[in-house]
Amino acid sequence: xxxxxQNSGPLSVPEGAIASLNCTYSDRGSQSFxxxxxxxxxxxxxxxxxxxxxxxxxxxxxxQLNKASQYVSLLIRDSQPSxxxxxxxxxxxxxxxxxxxxxxxxxxx
Amino acid sequence: xxxxxxxxxFRILKIGQSMTLQCAQDMNHNYMYWYRQDPGMGLKLIYYxxxxxxxxxxxxxxxxxxxxxxxxxxxxxxxxxxxxxxxxYFCASTTLNTGELFFGxxxxxxxx
Numbered sequence: 001x002x003x004x005x006q007n008s009g010p011l012s013v014p015e016g017a018i019a020s021l022n023c024t025y026s027d028r029g030s031q032s033f034x035x036x037x038x039x040x041x042x043x044x045x046x047x048x049x050x051x052x053x054x055x056x057x058x059x060x061x062x063x064q065l066n067k068a069s070q071y072v073s074l075l076i077r078d079s080q081p082s083x084x085x086x087x088x089x090x091x092x093x094x095x096x097x098x099x100x101x102x103x104x105x106x107x108x109x
Numbered sequence: 110x111x112x113x114x115x116x117x118x119f120r121i122l123k124i125g126q127s128m129t130l131q132c133a134q135d136m137n138h139n140y141m142y143w144y145r146q147d148p149g150m151g152l153k154l155i156y157y158x159x160x161x162x163x164x165x166x167x168x169x170x171x172x173x174x175x176x177x178x179x180x181x182x183x184x185x186x187x188x189x190x191x192x193x194x195x196x197x198y199f200c201a202s203t204t205l206n207t208g209e210l211f212f213g214x215x216x217x218x219x220x221x
Binding site: 004006034036042043044045046049088090095096097098099100101102 | 140142144149150151152153154157159165167168199201209210212213214215
């Protein structure tokens with residue numbers, strides 16, 4: 001059983017603050033890691049992908065991967081009300097993609 | 110370029126009925142996936158396909174069947190619908206097995 005776990009939240013942060021989202025996975029053979037954002041009633045959309053240990057930055061978003069600890073995180077800097085959504089961690093193992101249950105983020109103006 | 114197209118968007122079924130959720134992609138992706146998402150939950154993999162003629166079970170395949178006769182189409186069949194199959198179903202595709210998943214808009218199914 002491949003497991004992907006996230007802190008379910010909900011997480012609330014004031015506008016302009018840093019939001020920190022965490023994810024752990026069980027399969028050491030996992031190769032690729034993704035963060036998706038899902039607005040209520042919509043389909044998931046990709047925010048970040050990360051494939052090797054370390055940090056990857058894209059605008060206000062930074063993904064961090066630590067394969068030894070089987071841990072992936074997403075930092076959102078200067079959080080905006082438009083960032084309010086559910087964030088899904090996804091892990092690729094072989095031909096399959098497994099998702100966590102998601103963390104609900106609310107950015108308070 | 111429409112991406113991933115799912116039909117229908119909404120459907121109500123009675124217990125015991127059967128139906129097919131359609132999924133088509135026009136991006137020439139080899140890999141296609143069906144997920145279900147229950148309220149407040151993440152996505153659970155039902156079935157996936159790595160190419161035409163090849164399908165495999167995911168985490169929650171019971172009560173469902175799939176086929177992949179062409180690269181473009183990946184229909185999901187529900188046999189003998191049960192209330193436990195009430196969910197939102199997402200179809201997704203990707204060009205590589207380590208790449209970004211492109212999702213359809215989802216199909217909301219209610220079984221009464």
